[in-house]
Amino acid sequence: MKKLYIETYGCQMNVADSEVVAAILSEEYTLTNTMQEADLLLINTCSVRDHAEQRVRARLRELAALKKGNASLLIGLLGCMAERVKEALLNEEEALDFIAGPDAYRTLPQLISRAQNRENPFNVLLSTQETYDDILPIRYDTNGVSAFISITRGCNNFCTYCVVPYTRGRERSRPPETILHEVEDLANNGYKELTLLGQNVNSYSWRNDKENMDFPDLIAAVASHVPHIRVRFATSHPKDISDKLLHTIARYPNICKHIHLPVQSGSDNMLNRMNRGYSREKYLQRVARIKELLPHCTLSTDIITGFCGETEKDHQDTLTLMETVGYASAFLFKYSVREGTLAAKKFTDDIPENVKARRFNEILTLQQQLSLNSNLKEVGKTVEVLVEGTSKRSNKQLFGRTSQNKVVVFDGGDRQPGDLVLVTIHRCTAATLIGK
Numbered sequence: 001m002k003k004l005y006i007e008t009y010g011c012q013m014n015v016a017d018s019e020v021v022a023a024i025l026s027e028e029y030t031l032t033n034t035m036q037e038a039d040l041l042l043i044n045t046c047s048v049r050d051h052a053e054q055r056v057r058a059r060l061r062e063l064a065a066l067k068k069g070n071a072s073l074l075i076g077l078l079g080c081m082a083e084r085v086k087e088a089l090l091n092e093e094e095a096l097d098f099i100a101g102p103d104a105y106r107t108l109p110q111l112i113s114r115a116q117n118r119e120n121p122f123n124v125l126l127s128t129q130e131t132y133d134d135i136l137p138i139r140y141d142t143n144g145v146s147a148f149i150s151i152t153r154g155c156n157n158f159c160t161y162c163v164v165p166y167t168r169g170r171e172r173s174r175p176p177e178t179i180l181h182e183v184e185d186l187a188n189n190g191y192k193e194l195t196l197l198g199q200n201v202n203s204y205s206w207r208n209d210k211e212n213m214d215f216p217d218l219i220a221a222v223a224s225h226v227p228h229i230r231v232r233f234a235t236s237h238p239k240d241i242s243d244k245l246l247h248t249i250a251r252y253p254n255i256c257k258h259i260h261l262p263v264q265s266g267s268d269n270m271l272n273r274m275n276r277g278y279s280r281e282k283y284l285q286r287v288a289r290i291k292e293l294l295p296h297c298t299l300s301t302d303i304i305t306g307f308c309g310e311t312e313k314d315h316q317d318t319l320t321l322m323e324t325v326g327y328a329s330a331f332l333f334k335y336s337v338r339e340g341t342l343a344a345k346k347f348t349d350d351i352p353e354n355v356k357a358r359r360f361n362e363i364l365t366l367q368q369q370l371s372l373n374s375n376l377k378e379v380g381k382t383v384e385v386l387v388e389g390t391s392k393r394s395n396k397q398l399f400g401r402t403s404q405n406k407v408v409v410f411d412g413g414d415r416q417p418g419d420l421v422l423v424t425i426h427r428c429t430a431a432t433l434i435g436k
């Protein structure tokens with residue numbers, strides 16, 4: 001059997017896609033963790049920022065050298081960068097033999113056989129139907145405790161700074177029975193946690209003459225199907241956080257009490273320019289509703305600083321919104337232009353780099369304080385932790401997460417990954433709870 005090595009960059013969607021690719025090629029290839037053994041090397045890429053693409057280009061230069069020593073080695077590029085840059089990549093990067101966009105993975109066997117004939121093939125057609133719903137992924141990049149299930153693909157929101165609608169196409173949802181089949185497969189294989197994935201997971205919608213399911217219906221079906229398994233979901237769009245979803249989360253103890261709710265900015269001026277589809281006030285109303293119906297639920301978010309035209313007042317609005325919400329954690333980014341996006345066409349990237357850096361440090365410093373405040377509330381409490389593995393710091397300690405998605409490091413004794421353990425928290429940092 002020939003050997004396949006997959007290198008995955010970017011988001012969880014890409015990890016889930018790489019597992020689908022491994023399944024599509026499993027008749028001819030078996031996975032290896034040793035790159036030098038590979039007959040086929042696939043790079044699954046991200047395009048969310050220019051930096052992500054530059055990393056891949058540097059990697060391809062390194063791999064060109066590897067190929068010199070192994071002429072039969074085939075190298076293919078997958079993912080958002082393949083879709084954004086398209087066939088030009090084959091001329092720009094000598095290491096590459098073929099490329100396939102996120103909706104073209106079923107054609108990989110044909111692309112590989114044409115690449116073996118040195119035809120430099122590519123397929124970057126986007127689909128309005130493809131969800132790979134009949135393919136059971138091969139779980140190779142996992143700790144055996146948690147796994148991801150893609151339930152939607154693509155996005156229709158066209159936030160002005162984002163490439164995803166162009167690299168992953170229009171939004172489409174998978175049939176619920178194929179999702180429940182994958183849930184069962186994970187349960188039968190001993191997984192203790194699953195995360196439902198999508199660019200806008202809570203925009204999930206499945207209609208046919210027999211069924212009409214929205215996201216609250218789906219997550220309720222999943223949670224009741226495997227009551228002993230933790231259920232998470234990411235990423236939510238604030239416009240689709242319904243009361244129905246919040247009541248559903250409250251009803252099922254195995255749906256984790258954590259919501260990742262990207263806000264991007266606290267300023268209405270910026271939210272309009274970003275085409276986010278909600279106002280500061282609307283966002284805070286949803287947050288207040290979450291705190292009312294799910295008092296023990298933590299919130300995390302994504303924030304972009306230094307977007308085109310951002311004034312000092314806009315920046316202050318972001319800081320005050322962060323304080324009002326009290327996020328437990330956040331992913332913070334400085335705006336970088338993405339060619340082909342609406343923002344690149346309509347706006348000027350007019351915030352100087354040093355101003356972006358100063359504003360970034362201010363939101364980072366604030367978030368570190370908010371994360372510490374959130375964790376300090378747990379000191380002295382006993383929390384339920386799903387063990388994920390051994391702590392990086394000491395092999396006498398284990399680590400895992402609470403339902404609120406807080407990382408806990410503790411003296412675990414003879415406990416194993418997959419165990420649910422009650423841990424008393426003695427102290428904390430901004431990032432970690434420490435306990436026994």
Ligand code: SF4
Binds near residue numbers: 155157163165200
């Ligand atoms: S919701 Fe906006 S930021 Fe998220 S994937 Fe869609 S276009 Fe991009």
